[in-house]
Amino acid sequence: MISSVRIVGSGLIGSSIGLALSGKNIPVEMIDSDERSQRLACDLVGSVEISNPEIIVIATPLNAFKEVFEREISLYPNSIVMDIGSVKIKPLQDVYTASPDFVNFVGTHPMAGREVGGAESARGDLFISRSWIITPSETTSRQAVEKVCELISLLGAQVISLDASEHDAAVARISHIPQILSSILAASLQSLPGEWLELAGAGLRDTTRIAASDHHLWKEIIHSNKEEVAQLLISLQKDIALMIDSLDEEEKIAEILLQGRAGKARIPGKHGGKAREYSYLPIVIEDKPGQLAAIFNECAALAVNVEDLTIEHSPGQLNALITLALTQKEAHILSEHLQSIGWNVHPVRN
């Protein structure tokens, strides 16, 4: 049982943790350096004054962590402290610099969506079914790790334990480098004629989708993981150089593309399962309300589960191409059925 939690930082993550905990009748105190944010978060969460918090959650931007940590442990030297930052070596270094003997700090990183921000968007269910990484060090006390795991499980998330350095290496690969490449690719579009961009298909849209991400958030994340990121960017420059050197020979180009297919195939399918080879079922629909609903009703009637979906539009026209990702068997069933009732399906027969 967790007796009380003090949460410093009332953004999306901090406020969502607060909501979830107070929903479980655990006393929570919300703190924010911005007065309006603090008032809002306190109202939302039902914040109470806590004299001696069992756990302190530091949910500030990365750059504020060190100062907040120093203040908090001078106020509450016996509390367990956890953070929620997107990098994990830097806060560990901050803790060590501030207080080398402090053994009750656990770095953590909830893998929760970022589509929304601020206390206004907080939800107590934000972490349900999410992964939540913890990165205890060798000197972290067992008691601190156990309490933090208890808190995370209480929020409905799954604990995954990694070394801080392994965490930072992993997120550099699966998150920071994709973000940087997407941003660099999108930045290169700035100078293009508008007519060229009107020819853009799903490929360009997919590869640049995350280029729209919050640059305030991401500048801190990338900066805080700069050693890992720098190595990987240098490695990418070499990979690009290899492609440049391969351009004269089709088979060398094909070899790089094949490696890309092999890498892509390693990304797991949903639910952490093995990557599956989905069947893709393209359907041309009129682009108006009700078309997607009608198709999904047919899916539901057949108990067909749509694994993924893309929507592609033609410039200047009122049709859209949707492509459903399905298991091969379900793609076949759905395709036959939709065609039999007059939908414009383009099944792959193989």
Place this chain on the structure above:
Amino acid sequence: MISSVRIVGSGLIGSSIGLALSGKNIPVEMIDSDERSQRLACDLVGSVEISNPEIIVIATPLNAFKEVFEREISLYPNSIVMDIGSVKIKPLQDVYTASPDFVNFVGTHPMAGREVGGAESARGDLFISRSWIITPSETTSRQAVEKVCELISLLGAQVISLDASEHDAAVARISHIPQILSSILAASLQSLPGEWLELAGAGLRDTTRIAASDHHLWKEIIHSNKEEVAQLLISLQKDIALMIDSLDEEEKIAEILLQGRAGKARIPGKHGGKAREYSYLPIVIEDKPGQLAAIFNECAALAVNVEDLTIEHSPGQLNALITLALTQKEAHILSEHLQSIGWNVHPVRN
């Protein structure tokens, strides 16, 4: 009126053109170097022997173009010839080398989906509402251009005229470079531990989606546009070098990310309209048949049009996060309604 068309190459594009034309009662002859493919395409399309085709469509892989072109104009020196390749300077050069005085060739590039391949996947409606680029040169006869435009319009596509060099520069930017970056990024995942990849979110999935593309097709496309591609890859190396040099200063990182946001914002919204700022509405659903249908039924009942959609899954769990892209007004209406009937919506309040 088009009197007859000979189509050389019975893949997805060639066979789809054949189906569409014979559906309009225009005599079509299907040709393929592979006997089985030719028989299949002939059966599908209702191919007839044509003694003197008005238009010859060369719908072969890029590498086969030159040889086919030479054969075809020796057989039918008075026909109009068009191709459908993904690059446009190379076939022009092939035509010039083979027959410098030939004025009845029009290079074209239909912007049609590639989710499916082969005559088996051909559909007469494949080009409806698609853009179809033509790249006539200064010496191309007006009569050839007019006939090719007539054919394209007959298939329901929209003609867009570009210089061949402008086409190749445009598709290098909006298609070939995104493909290469996606492949290189995905290739770099090959060596990663499986646990790291299980943490992958929508960002990695989006940026690597097209890495699964057909490497046979793409090796020819990239090779045939190697000059444009090489320049852009060198430019990307410089952009990556700039990011490496910026890693020590957050504001320099932010500047690159901001340029990415600006570039991303230039990609038009659907129907060739101005890029719109959509509102994104995240909804947590149980991952089982019927959930998407239920949501889209509510959308239809409210006449809300879903502009785009992503589906994100948590590893090992049975919930999914879907995010709908909507106009701001419709996002508000839908969000209020779905919440009122008990859906787990996470609206952005701003």
